Amino acid sequence: MESCESLGIELAVPEKDRPAPCCPHGPTLLFEKVSEGGGRRFYACSACRDRKDCNFFQWEDEKVSEARQLAREEENKSKMPPFTHREHCARFNKFVSLAVHEKRFCTECQLLLLPGEQAAHSSHRLMEVTSAQLRRPSVLLRPLENKKSNAQYLFADRSAHFLLDTLVTLGFKKVLCVGTPRLHELIKLKNLEKKEEPMKSLLLDIDFRYAQFYSQGEFCHYNMFNHHFFGGEAASKVLQSFLSESAGDKVVMVADPPFGGLVKPLANSFSLISHMWKAQQNGGSTVTEMPMMWIFPYFFEPRILECLPSFRMLDYQVDYDNHPLYKHGKTGRKQSPVRLFTNITPRDIVLPKEEGYRFCFACERYVWSLNKHCSKCNMCPSKDGREWKHCLTCEKCVKPSWRHCGACGRCALPDHPCGLSKEEQGCFNCGSLKHKRKACPQKDAQRTHKYGSKTKKGKKSIFAGPIHKAKAKRKSGAARRAKKAAALSL
Ligand code: SAH
Ligand code: ZN
Ligand code: ZN
Ligand code: ZN
Ligand code: ZN
16 A cells, blocks of 8 residues: 555555456556545545546445446546547648748647648647657646646656766667657657667657657557556557567666655656566566666655565655746756756766766765765765755764764754654644544644635545545645645755
């Protein structure tokens, strides 16, 4: 079970031979609201955390009538994109052969238009597209801004180039880009330069707009929370053959999932990909796991390592172009909380000296300049980019803002509720010592306060009753993490 701690709901393990019902985003996930009286389990969308995007809800023990089942299937069908991937490819081929002034892109519909279609978009803002722009769909397309499920945060140039250069240095010839459209695009651009041997790249992403620009061998419409291929068996075969290293071409995966996503379903999908890779290796490879990089905030480290014990967190800070919190400014550099998690040997991933990283011979990895080696802990302890300090009593390094508290017998923030063990510290929500956060009566008040405007507008959350609250809590969990991230990025 995945514990979403503060959130009050957990990911549950489905019973064998009971397949999860499908929403338009493929098989749903089974959740459980944790409560004293024992939780009731329910299915909800794996990809969307907002009712606006997908309002699927079903109790685990709910009987679904045949009529409702049919209606659901109809609904799922109606949510399919207006063009198939094959149709998009045919359209693209026509599009590239158009004269320069005929190449139009509808910014409202986010669609490349063919002659004869422009009239239908006459009230929309159209723009001419150059062939250079066609090669940079991640710049042409408007980043999705759905804060809850699907915000797209694109790599800043320096991070994108760092990733690509690293993969080249490590000798990878095939890159599986999971939710990394900008890296995919950069690989294709690099191939055009014809300076080095070409690299192959396959993009798996839930954003179907990319099907307009890439062939069926270059892009699969994919949900990384349930390993679902919208293109069915044929699309999954594309991945399968991409993962074969028959010509000795080493393959690597680079994934940059939405940060609000649950760790366990992601780890599950990545494990499945690794298994697929292994099945393709005819016993030839001595490596037992597919090389992978998973980009995620550092405070998820325990969760990720719990699911994927062979992974290590690197100090490299990933920068984004359009991220409100993590962007580095023009003047000073703002620190990013986003890191690389990888099963590739850390010492092989050279972090750029000019950006302030150095090699630690004891730890055998590259570390951030402020991450000083502690001879007592025998490691470079910092996780958040600040210089941590050793506490002799706790016998470990702690965050710089922490002080050792004699009463608590541990290091903590100076204004921590003192003299109480962690267990006794009561509610993290309201500070009361009489209950824990999960049972906090003010939780609802807080939620209404935070999400009240929504409810007023009539946009109800996915869940009715107690689970409704749980879901809201889940959102506020992500919000809290984002806030924490902001606070920690000095
Ligand atoms: N930094 C990356 C983009 C990361 S944003 C880059 O510059 O290339 C997260 C990406 O994951 C987006 O491309 C988004 O479309 C995709 N995504 C979001 N939810 C997804 C899901 N459930 N399955 C697959 N891809 C998803
Ligand atoms: Zn339009
Ligand atoms: Zn130490
Ligand atoms: Zn201490
Ligand atoms: Zn409380």
